[in-house]
Amino acid sequence: xxxxxxxxxxxxxxxxxxxxxxxxxxxxxxxxxxxxxxxxxxxxxxxxxxxxxxxxxxxxxxxxxxxxxxxxxxxxxxxxxxxxxxxxxxxxxxxxxxxxxxxxxxxxxxxxxxxxxxxxxxxxxxxxxxxxxxxxxxxxxxxxxxxxxxxxxxxxxxxxxxxxxxxxxxxxxxxxxxxxxxxxxxxxxxxxxxxxxxxxxxxxxxxxxxxxxxxxxxxxxxxxxxxxxxxxxxxxxxxxxxxxxxxxxxxxxxxxxxxxxxxxxxxxxxxxxxxxxxxxxxxxxxxxxxxxxxxxxxxxxxxxxxxxxxxxxxxxxxxxxxxxxxxxxxxxxxxxxxxxxxxxxxxxxxxxxxxxxxxxxxxxxxxxxx
Numbered sequence: 001x002x003x004x005x006x007x008x009x010x011x012x013x014x015x016x017x018x019x020x021x022x023x024x025x026x027x028x029x030x031x032x033x034x035x036x037x038x039x040x041x042x043x044x045x046x047x048x049x050x051x052x053x054x055x056x057x058x059x060x061x062x063x064x065x066x067x068x069x070x071x072x073x074x075x076x077x078x079x080x081x082x083x084x085x086x087x088x089x090x091x092x093x094x095x096x097x098x099x100x101x102x103x104x105x106x107x108x109x110x111x112x113x114x115x116x117x118x119x120x121x122x123x124x125x126x127x128x129x130x131x132x133x134x135x136x137x138x139x140x141x142x143x144x145x146x147x148x149x150x151x152x153x154x155x156x157x158x159x160x161x162x163x164x165x166x167x168x169x170x171x172x173x174x175x176x177x178x179x180x181x182x183x184x185x186x187x188x189x190x191x192x193x194x195x196x197x198x199x200x201x202x203x204x205x206x207x208x209x210x211x212x213x214x215x216x217x218x219x220x221x222x223x224x225x226x227x228x229x230x231x232x233x234x235x236x237x238x239x240x241x242x243x244x245x246x247x248x249x250x251x252x253x254x255x256x257x258x259x260x261x262x263x264x265x266x267x268x269x270x271x272x273x274x275x276x277x278x279x280x281x282x283x284x285x286x287x288x289x290x291x292x293x294x295x296x297x298x299x300x301x302x303x304x305x306x307x308x309x310x311x312x313x314x315x316x317x318x319x320x321x322x323x324x325x326x327x328x329x330x331x332x333x334x335x336x337x338x339x340x341x342x343x344x345x346x347x348x349x350x351x352x353x354x355x356x357x358x359x360x361x362x363x364x365x366x367x368x369x370x
Contacts, residue, residue, distance in 0.1 A: 008071065009035040009193060010056075010161060015065035017051050017217075026051050027217040029065070038187055038194045040204040043214030044240070053165055053197050058082055069160065085154030085162040085192075089169040091146045093138040099149050100125070100134035106157040124152040127186070144175040148182065155192060164196045168203065176200075180207055201241050205229065213237050230358075234275050235365030238286045245292065245331040247285040247305075251276050251361060259361035261285050264327035267305035271359035284362050289334040291358035294321065294342060294350060301353035307331065309344035323350065 010033040017026040026048040033039050041049035054060040056067060058079030067075050074082050085106075086092075093102050100121050107117045125131045128148040138146050147167060154162055164183075168176045184207050187194060198204055204211045205225040212222040213236075221233040232238035239246070252268060253260030259273040261283060269285050276283035295304060307323035310330070319341050321333040333352065335341050344350060 008032055009037075009069070010195075011066075011068045012052070012056075013066045013068065015052070015055065015067060016063045017048070017055060017060065018063045021063075024063075025217050026055075029219060031212060031219070031222065033193065033195070035193055036191045038184075038196065038207060038209045040196045040198060040208040040211045041214060042198060042201060042204045042211050042240075044199060047214035048217040049197050049199075049212075049214045050165060053163055053195060056161075056195060057084060057086060057163055083160045085157070085159035087147075087150050087154045087162065087164045087167045089166040091138065091150045093146060093150060093153070095138055098135050098137055099130065099141070102138070102149060103134075103153050103156055106153060110157060120156055124156045128152045128182070142175075143171050144179060147171065147179055151183065151186065155186070155190065159192070161193050161195065164194060166198055167196075168198075168200075176203070183207065205241070213240060215240075231272070232274070232286075232360065235284055235286065235362035238360060238362060239365060242288060243332075244286045244288055247287070247325065247329055247331065248327065248364075249283060249285060251279055251281050251283050254279060258356060259283075261361050263305060264325045264329065265306050269305055269354075269359060270303040270356040271361040272357055274360040275363050276361040277363075282364060284364055285359055286362060287354050287359045289320070289332045291354055292331070292333045293353050294333060294335065295353045302356050303359060304351055304353040306349050306351050309348045309350050310346060312344075323352065 012029050012031040015026060015029040016024055018024050029052060041052055043049045051060060055062055058077065062075050066073050069082070094105065097105070103121045103124055104117050107120060121134065122131065125134055128151060130145060130148060133141065133145065138149070141149065168179050171179060180203060196207065208225055210222060210224055211228055213220045213228065215236050221228060221237045228237060228241050232241060238244050247263050247269070249261040249263040251259060252262045254273065257273055259271050259276055260268050261271060262268050263285065271285050293301065307325055309321065310324050311322040313320040316337065318337050319335050321335060323331050323333065
């Protein structure tokens with residue numbers, strides 16, 4: 001099992017990066033990673049996550065700040081001295097070498113004994129379930145097999161840290177899911193520390209111990225996957241992680257833990273207090289489609305509102321019900337496909353219910369209707 005400990009194994013200290021000395025593509029990045037953690041940098045294209053990875057690898061310089069690995073600054077250390085393994089989207093295997101030769105390469109340049117190299121190569125071929133493929137070339141393997149070879153090559157010299165930059169981006173959906181399980185298995189088995197970059201939220205949620213969500217060079221939130229999903233700190237995180245409904249309204253009540261928001265139907269929704277913090281301000285209530293329910297006859301929910309039914313969509317294991325508020329805001333409710341799934345006529349007014357803890361009041365991160 002992965003042992004997570006040794007606080008401060010890897011530290012980013014106020015790291016910033018600018019390419020033109022004017023615009024910061026990474027701003028005040030601080031992160032402490034413990035030994036054995038799987039930390040994912042997640043965000044849209046251009047958000048700064050890959051730049052952070054390249055600075056950690058030594059392929060980009062820091063504009064300011066510091067990066068420390070096991071207490072020692074590596075900010076000005078040559079890449080080959082950092083003892084870091086890397087896995088890329090395009091595999092980066094040597095096409096003229098066999099699979100065994102590709103795996104042997106990191107050990108040869110470190111001048112390991114021949115017998116050790118031979119033993120390690122076979123050990124890691126077996127580890128990634130390619131034990132009989134050592135004499136093949138990369139061109140003779142499938143995409144998933146080549147990515148497993150790239151992963152084995154990054155691990156074979158027992159690096160202190162493994163960096164993965166969109167490693168599954170070139171694979172189809174089925175292969176991506178298989179490789180997610182493979183990487184997770186190896187991480188648990190070997191206990192190496194991972195910094196993983198992706199824009200795929202599902203990938204991040206299923207593989208990571210913690211996720212740092214980037215936007216415009218700034219980390220919006222860094223937390224465990226369930227914390228990010230259940231209690232996002234702002235509207236961007238709520239919008240980027242998973243599917244969400246956003247209901248515009250006015251903040252009309254505040255306590256230490258609860259915010260009350262009046263929406264266009266006139267209903268007041270009780271929500272978890274997030275970053276909406278000023279009475280009278282325009283804000284947005286977020287609630288996920290699976291946390292919103294069609295009102296049962298006997299319910300224990302503490303917030304409810306009405307909306308007009310517009311359509312429904314059969315998606316196999318569940319049904320998506322679509323509704324609209326008076327201001328035109330559209331929202332969706334996900335309901336399991338069973339005999340109790342109701343039918344509505346278009347325009348019918350329906351009461352929807354949710355738990356206060358599953359709703360959040362956010363300052364606007366997208367235009368709010370007046």
